[in-house]
Amino acid sequence: MCLVLLAVSVVLALRIGAGTGWAEIGRAAGVRLGLPVQPLSRLQDSLIWDLRLPRVLLAALVGAALAVCGAALQSVTRNSLADPYLLGVSSGASTGAVVVVVLGFAGSRLGVTGGALVGALVAFTLLMLLLRRTGLDSVRVVLTGVVVGQLFAALTSLILLSSGDADSIRAVTHWLLGSLASARWTSVAVCAVVLAVGLLVVWLCSSALDGFAFGTDTAASLGVDVRTTRIVLLVTTSVLTAVAVAAVGAVGFVGLIVPHGVRFLVGPLHRRLLPLSAVVGAVFLVWTDALTRVVFSPLEVPVGVFTALLGVPLFLLILRRRGEL
Numbered sequence: 001m002c003l004v005l006l007a008v009s010v011v012l013a014l015r016i017g018a019g020t021g022w023a024e025i026g027r028a029a030g031v032r033l034g035l036p037v038q039p040l041s042r043l044q045d046s047l048i049w050d051l052r053l054p055r056v057l058l059a060a061l062v063g064a065a066l067a068v069c070g071a072a073l074q075s076v077t078r079n080s081l082a083d084p085y086l087l088g089v090s091s092g093a094s095t096g097a098v099v100v101v102v103l104g105f106a107g108s109r110l111g112v113t114g115g116a117l118v119g120a121l122v123a124f125t126l127l128m129l130l131l132r133r134t135g136l137d138s139v140r141v142v143l144t145g146v147v148v149g150q151l152f153a154a155l156t157s158l159i160l161l162s163s164g165d166a167d168s169i170r171a172v173t174h175w176l177l178g179s180l181a182s183a184r185w186t187s188v189a190v191c192a193v194v195l196a197v198g199l200l201v202v203w204l205c206s207s208a209l210d211g212f213a214f215g216t217d218t219a220a221s222l223g224v225d226v227r228t229t230r231i232v233l234l235v236t237t238s239v240l241t242a243v244a245v246a247a248v249g250a251v252g253f254v255g256l257i258v259p260h261g262v263r264f265l266v267g268p269l270h271r272r273l274l275p276l277s278a279v280v281g282a283v284f285l286v287w288t289d290a291l292t293r294v295v296f297s298p299l300e301v302p303v304g305v306f307t308a309l310l311g312v313p314l315f316l317l318i319l320r321r322r323g324e325l
Helices: 002-015 022-032 042-076 089-102 111-130 138-163 166-176 185-204 206-212 216-221 226-248 254-266 270-295 303-321
Strands: none
Touching (some): 042 226, 138 166, 206 226, 254 270, 254 303, 270 303
8 A cells, every 4th residue: 555655646746846747747658658649848858757757756765765764773772763864974964065065066077966975974984983992882872973963064064154155055055955956867776776775684684673672682682683783774774864865965854753653553563664664754755845846836945844844743743642742
């Protein structure tokens, strides 16, 4: 049912917006399938296949990646407020993107996406160096992640203030709020490959994640190699987050509210929780991005702003239903 809902959501989101009716979508698909239909103009065909479809698919992939990361980190850290940006990777990506824009390389082959990915990996490397002599217990991981995130957030602010370029600051601010407007097929392909591998790795650790939910001692008594499993999960979630943030910027609340909602519906077992969180996260971000295109039209509102507007009341509702508020 969730997969059918995702497929329907992608098709409907492709239809939402100016210049894409059902007839145009059908003709564009017919041409790609080799059917005898009247081809669209180059502008309409490019709107559907080069702009709208990559944007919808990238929204689904990023939503799935963030939801899976949130579900895994909430179990690894035993912190119900954990989300994909807990480890400081998002802040590192922001610093990398800012450096690229300020230095004038935004239009180069590296681009904002490449700079963000490099910054995210640098932040994660620093995190692991700081944690190398610890037992990787949840408290130290969380606190160190917060420190790394604050460090790179301060560097981002310092670089922006020192640049003094209003255009650069405006461009970076729009990216930092999370935007799918620059989605391209290259980003879709990279995110699809990374998500497939990352989801498989995290799903193979489902039993370990079930053990982590009851504490490290319980997980160890069940035969889980706690340190190795934590390293694998931290690396996997960090790479997933880095690729997602590099592609669209920081999109908040998806990795926080989706796992809680799915856990409320299907229970805490990660063998079901992880794939369902991926699908629900994909549906959530597809529809959120579709709403940003019509609710505030013709203004282009970053999707991260809209996820926050929707995420806050939804998260409060989930906490209220669970009796935690």
